Amino acid sequence: MSPSIDGKECPEIGVNAARALPIALACPVPMGDHKEIVLAHGSGGKLTHNLIQKLFLPQLRNEFLDPLHDGAILSLNGSRVAFSTDSFVVNPIFFPGGDIGKLAVHGTVNDLAMCGAKPLYLSSALIIEEGLPMQDLWRVVQSMQQAAQIAGVLLVTGDTKVVDRGHGDKIFITTAGIGLVEPGVNIHPCRARVGDKIIFSGTMADHGIAIMAVRDGLEFDTEIASDTAPLNSLVEAMLAACPDVHVLRDPTRGGVTGVLNEIAEQAKVGIHLEERAIPIREEVKGACEILGLDPLHVANEGKLVAIVPARDAECVIHAMHHHPLGLAAAIIGEVVAEHPGFVTMKTHVGGTRILQMLSGDQLPRIC
Numbered sequence: 001m002s003p004s005i006d007g008k009e010c011p012e013i014g015v016n017a018a019r020a021l022p023i024a025l026a027c028p029v030p031m032g033d034h035k036e037i038v039l040a041h042g043s044g045g046k047l048t049h050n051l052i053q054k055l056f057l058p059q060l061r062n063e064f065l066d067p068l069h070d071g072a073i074l075s076l077n078g079s080r081v082a083f084s085t086d087s088f089v090v091n092p093i094f095f096p097g098g099d100i101g102k103l104a105v106h107g108t109v110n111d112l113a114m115c116g117a118k119p120l121y122l123s124s125a126l127i128i129e130e131g132l133p134m135q136d137l138w139r140v141v142q143s144m145q146q147a148a149q150i151a152g153v154l155l156v157t158g159d160t161k162v163v164d165r166g167h168g169d170k171i172f173i174t175t176a177g178i179g180l181v182e183p184g185v186n187i188h189p190c191r192a193r194v195g196d197k198i199i200f201s202g203t204m205a206d207h208g209i210a211i212m213a214v215r216d217g218l219e220f221d222t223e224i225a226s227d228t229a230p231l232n233s234l235v236e237a238m239l240a241a242c243p244d245v246h247v248l249r250d251p252t253r254g255g256v257t258g259v260l261n262e263i264a265e266q267a268k269v270g271i272h273l274e275e276r277a278i279p280i281r282e283e284v285k286g287a288c289e290i291l292g293l294d295p296l297h298v299a300n301e302g303k304l305v306a307i308v309p310a311r312d313a314e315c316v317i318h319a320m321h322h323h324p325l326g327l328a329a330a331i332i333g334e335v336v337a338e339h340p341g342f343v344t345m346k347t348h349v350g351g352t353r354i355l356q357m358l359s360g361d362q363l364p365r366i367c
Contacts, residue, residue, distance in 0.1 A: 042365075044254025044299075045358030049262070068266070069189060070114040070249065073181060080181040082117035084108055087174045091365045093140065095214045097207075097225030100173055101143035103301060103367060106228050107252070108177040109151045113232040114248040114304065116187040116239065117179030119151065124175050125159040129168035140171060151230035153177070184243050191246040192267035197313035198333040199306040201234065201326050202227070204256065204280045208298035208363050209287045218291075222283045229302030234325045238306065241319035247307035252367050255297040257355045259305055260343045273333035273345040273355070296345075297358050299366045307335060 040047045052068070064072040071084030086107045093100040105122065112119040124144065128137065148155050206227040213224055231250065238245060247267075249259040264271045280295055288295045302325065308316050313331055320326030333345075343355040 039364040040359070042253070043358055043362070044252065044258045045297075046356075047359065048254070049357060067189060068262070070111040071117070073115060080183075082112045082115035082179045082181055083176070084111035084115070085174065085176040086111060087172065088367055089169070089172050089365050090211065090367050091169060092211075092214060093136070093170050095226055096210050096223055098228040098301075099140060099143050100171060101140035102147045103226075103228050104173040104175045105144050105147035105151060105153070105155075106230050106301060107367065108175040109153060109230045109232055110250045110301075110304075112177050112179040113230075113235040114187070114250055115179070115181060116185040116235070116245070116248065117181045118236070119153045119177055119179040119230075119232050121156045121179075122148065122153050122175055122177040123157045124155055124173060126161070127168060127172040127174075128160065128162050129170055130162055130165040132170050137171070140173075147230070151232060182239075185239060185245075187245055187248050189247055189249075189263050189266040192263055192269050192271075192307045192335050193246060193309070194269060194335050194337045195310050196246055196307045196335040197310050197331050198260075198271065198273070198335065199308060199313065199316060199320070199329055200256065200279065200332045201231075201304045201306070201320060202279060202302075202328040203284065204278060204300060204303065205284050205288060205293075205295035205298035206281065206303075207301040208255070208293075208366055209284050209291075211299075211366055212291065212293075212363055213287070218287075220283055220287060224281075224283055224287065227300060227302035229325055231302065231304055231325065234304070234320065234323050237319045237323050237326075238316050242308055242312040242316045244312065245306060245308050245316070247305075249305045250300070251303065251305055252299050252301060254357060255295070255299055256305060257294075257296045257343065258357050260355070261357050263307070264343055265341050267335075268340050270336040270339040270341070271333060271343045272336050272338075273343070275345050275347050277330055277332045279328045279330050293362055296355060297362055299363065301367060310334070 041051050042048060071082045074081045074083055088100050088104045088107060090100050090103060108122055109119045210224045210226040247263055251259045260271050317329055320329035345353050345355055347353050
């Protein structure tokens, strides 16, 4: 589409030139159907996707950002470095299995691992609301230190800001991280190939249901805990078994459906799942049925999706089953030539269902 001024197309002005125009003359904001931000813009679903594609990418596009991977792969002095950043606004800040501090460290460690990198160093910025109990802040910081130690990374720089009471919500955390990508590792969303197998590393939807339960005061016969965990050691084991892993993603916001739709669109392939092969705890399945949630859309914080060559799939599964975070890993589908750009699933009853990104937000502020 050509740049425009006052609603009129101006094809004689190049995109770069249009970006250099004064704000009053530049192209109008691509608002779509929304005149203001809604919670669903942060869901990881369709509105998040549209926000990135229509607002952020046209203004910020470059060769490192365009792949929309979990991190950017940069070349520095002959080495490949992965760089990633993330923000955490989870509510509540303490929940079964974790807290916002642990989640913040794990989130960036995992984004680096999804690039095939060995995470090394993190930064952290804390935005704290006036009135937060000092004991709560102490718990969060201790949790961050413990999570970093277990993941084998160092928190090397940071920042702290305090906002007026009522102008925040307890504490928000932003983290960034860098790691090294070993030679020969080439993980990229566009590398999904027809015939590749799709692996999920464990039981689905644990984190999202744990947050929902504590947020809404729900009680189940068995406590459901978040699966938040650092995935870098699991990825190392997988790459040792198969250096040619094609794609890795951690299905957080938007769940498995969200990341698989993104991969299908970027790689221009179809993806087909088998519902009977998807591992899910009975208590989580029951909770999803009670709450009217689809586990395929629910966030995970310690699980990954891997797309690997068919010849290597069993070898990768074997390696995962020998790691504490991959005991329930399973092949849940494959990459197909049919319906490029779409994700389908064979259901328990034998029918075929199209899996689409959420257009709303099942669970806001999940991470």
